[in-house]
Amino acid sequence: MNKSELIDAIAKDAEITKAAAKKALESFVSNVTETLKKKDGKVSLVGFGTFSVSQRAARQGINPATKKPIKIEAKTVAKFKAGADLANAVSGSKKK
DSSP, rough: OHHHHHHHHHHHHHEEEEEEHHHHHHHHHHHHHHHHTTTEEEETTTTTHHHHEEEEEEEEEEOOTTTEEEEHHHEEEEEEEEEEEHHHHHHTTTOO
């Protein structure tokens, strides 16, 4: 499912216009992004999952084309951990 298909589905399920659904989705994405930019930013949606940030340490890698070592710099990455309800729905499990 891409963004436009998601907007269509939201509009249908919520019985709102596609414009309103698009605005709601963009607001959600914007708010999650701004929260994650903050120090220790985290967005938790019970049952669905948690968006958070993590620090990836600098490390040594190998250029696959030349086989020479390269330095990979440290960086901050976004993470998502599925909540129990989502994980169970995807796996087909009915645990609670």
